[in-house]
Amino acid sequence: MEHQTEPSVKLDLLVRIWGMAEGRPFFQNVHTQEISKGGAKISGIEHRLSVGDVIGVQLGDKKARVKVMWVIDAGQTQKSDAGVEMLEGQPCPWQQELAKLEKPAPVAQPAPHADDMRRFRRHRIPFPIEILEQRGGALMRTQATDISGRGCYVETLMPLAKGTELSIIFWIESEKVTTPAIVRAS
Structure with a gap:
């Protein structure tokens, strides 16, 4: 992105590219390393x-259609x-991501309550998971x-x-992660 005059932002986004390479059509997922309103630096290109x-x-x-500059x-x-x-x-495909970065920083979170003795702070983030008992049983899908x-807390x-x-x-x-776990409270 050295040819452009706009400021760029380091941001890793999974994007899809397609076109012709060596006379053959291609499409694949790649990652951005930097983005701006006028372009991007992309990595992981297999073609x-x-x-x-x-x-x-x-x-x-x-x-959007883009021209390869380097x-x-x-x-x-x-x-x-x-x-x-x-x-x-x-149009700029990552305009929304750039707009999010231009917003003012969020207000600082209050310090944890004195009664909270946890070593790691909890974050309220719903996350889909699958649970399988190691000794057998049905696969459960939950959040x-x-x-x-x-x-994490699982209901x-x-x-x-x-x-x-x-x-x-x-x-x-696109990467599947499997990890062991133990029920600590029920």
């Missing part, structure tokens, strides 16, 4: 792009980076809430006995 190529980029349901080719075995610039008249650095239709060993399964983007 050989050239300066001047026009490709498509999509974030959510927002699409490429750092990592060779056959590694993925490449590229700087892209919006074609004239194209974890009150997530902290050492665990189930049937209570699990204290000390029950579980496998917790959740997804981060």
Whole structure:
């Protein structure tokens, strides 16, 4: 993004790109490293792009056509980076993310109450998970809430006995994460 005059922001977003490379159509997911209203630095490109190529980029349901301004080719075995610039008249797919960053910082959270002896603060974030008892049983799909650095609160239709060993399964983007867990309270 060294060719543009607009300030850029370091932000990792999962975006989809598509176009033609070496005479063949392609599409894949890549990550932004920096974004601005006029372009982005993207990484993880598996296809050989050239300066001047026009490709498509999509974030959510927002699409735009961009021109490749520079490429750092990592060779056959590694993925490449590229700087892209919006074609004239194209909407900025990450405009909402840029607007969020321009908003004033949120008001500081109050300090935890003196009675709260927890080592890690709890965060009220609903998070979909799957629970499987390690000794067998049906897979339960539910939501974890009150997530902290050492665990989370999970509400189930049937209570699990204290000390029950579980496998917790959740997804981060396209990566499946499975981790052991133990019921601490019921």
